[in-house]
Amino acid sequence: MRVIGLISGTSVDGIDAALVELEGQGYDLSVTLLDGLTWPYPAELQQQILALCAGEPVGLERLAHLDDAVAHSFADAAQALMAQAGPAELVASHGQTVFHRPVGRPSLPGRGDIQLGYSLQLGRGAVLAQRVQLPTVSDFRQADIEAGGEGAPLAPVLDLCLLSHPTERRCVQNLGGIGNVAYLPPWDRQSPAPKVLGWDTGPANSLIDIAMHTLSEGTLAYDRDGAWAAQGTPCQALIEAWLEHPYFLQPPPKSTGRELFGWDFFQRCQQDARARGLSAVDLVATLTEFTAASVAQEYRTFLAALPDRVLVGGGGSHNPVLMARLQAHLPESAVQTTDEVGLSASYKEAIAFAMLGYWHCQRFAGNLPAVTGASGPVVLGHLSHPRLSL
Template identity: 50%
Template sequence: MKVIGLMSGTSVDGIDAALVEIKGKNLNIEVSLLDSVMLPYPTSLATQILAVAGGCALSLADLASLDDAIAREFAAGAQYLAQKHADVALIGSHGQTVYHRPPGLSLPQQLGYTLQLGRGELIANLTGIPTVSNFRNPDIAAYGQGAPLVSKVDAALLTDMTKPRCIQNIGGIANLTYLPPQKEPNWLEKITGWDTGPGNVLLDLAVKQLTQGRKSFDRNGDWASQGQPAHELVADWLEQDFFRQSPPKSTGRELFGTEYLDRCAQRAQGLQLSAADWLATLTELTVGAIVNNYRAFLPQMPAEVILCGGGSNNLYLTKRLQAKLGEEITVLTTDTLGINSKFKEALAFAVLAYWRFDNHFPGNLPQVTGAKQEMLLGSIYLPSG
């Protein structure tokens, strides 16, 4: 089956669209990436999304209009690929997260809440292709975090027979899947994963502030590589509750956004950090959060760390991660395993859609999300007419 996966993360840079061919059932699947494209959001739409995700109020009418506008952008990504390739049977759309509240922040039995805009029913009708969306809500309904959701896909595609691995996604927010060796008894039940904290989000915000919006990210980490991190400042930041919280856990811009960055900047006052020092220090926070989470919560350190997401292209960040982990752990990207690191998340939601629509196979791992049971993930929307 040919499936298009659509994804836009917390960086809000645009829509990643991946056309994949999937064969097999359940965990025994083969996935081939046939084509991909990244379509940037129009600047005005990206600005509006970031404002809403940052807590700006809007009317219900404006919310509906934003929902439709995002859906049209997602549909455009799917249409670009569908027009080039015949027989696309399904779309899996993650949508654009604008709000995420993990469960139990104020009440022990409180259900979480998550909102992804870009409604699947509009995508289905604009493209004429059945669409699966709202992947996170079924896990939330089972008292899960609704994130991370790609761990079962990682299990199907990236588990090694003899070596423990961490699949480390570094998008706006960073998350991991720990994969024990497949030779271990009950290996699937031993998989774990969670959000480790900020990935690129604080770095991107800082670059925009430093350049008055002329740049949106630090390409290859070149700017940060010219600075020196303030390690005492990072150590202070890492005392924050989220980094010490035991999994399952998830987060987003609600915690690691502009206000958080401003508080970090206040802590840095008086240290006379250059712009490069500031970016190096924020990079060290992302790296330190990842490594500290490994050491605190993994059953064992991995033999390999496999990177994906936009942060895998940040050479300075990956160099610092390798240095923190030590030479005994190999840091690679999913590209070395045959999965495009840029489009790995979009590919994952194509697989989740396939499991929901064609296999009726639960897509979550309860030990990762904290859900009370396995769930079929996503709502199915068929085009009318």
């Protein structure tokens, strides 16, 4: 089956679209990336999304408009990819996360109410299905949340299927806006699938991107090739202070987003940097070092043994300074991109949702309860069919 996977991550830097050929059942899959592209948001829509993620108040009518506008941008990405690479039979869309609240404590003392997690993605599947005139699977997080999970991270199941090794312990580290990891024990594929650990490690590019946009007065969206970080000197005292954030003390399963590591946290970082007289490039270097240090600290705190190899995907895999610092913090492990073992680092997350959409059609559970904290395995996603002819 030819499936288009779509996702825009917490960096809101564009829509990744991957056309994938999938064959097989369950974990016994053949997955081939046929083509991919990154589709830019219209500038005004991107700014509206970022403002919403930063907590700007929004009326319900405007929120509905944004929901549809994101869906149309996702449809544009899917149609551009099909024009470039040929038709698909199914679309699987993660959408654009604008709010994520993990599983909470009882809401009122003494009552024992269970507060389920909450996660909101814009870009509704029904609109997308109508635009592309294809069955569309969307809303992937909800079923896991209803089972008591965090609804995130969901990509580690792809890592289990495609990146496990018969003798190596591997960590697959995504460095998108937020970082997440899958810890893969050795697996020879002749035995039952092992227990995979996974969680959000904290910020990846989110703080660096906000810094670049702020410090460049809107002219730069990210630190291309780590050029600013390479010119600066990290402040170790600030890194150690930021690593005391309560999120880093919380054991997995756990997930996070811009609600914790977004604009508010960056403002604290900027104030701290000013108090110590850091230059703009010093601040970017410090945030880059903080990202690498936080990933390594999460591994050392919550893994029984460090991995033999760390395979990195997401936008951060293209930042040589960030990659070098991650290797420096994990000298016991070989740090590489997933490209080096045959899986596109740029489109890995889009491939994951194509796979989850394919599994939805097979009624195969796509979550990993040990990763999300769900009470058990569940089929992910909601299927929308085109009902109108265009």
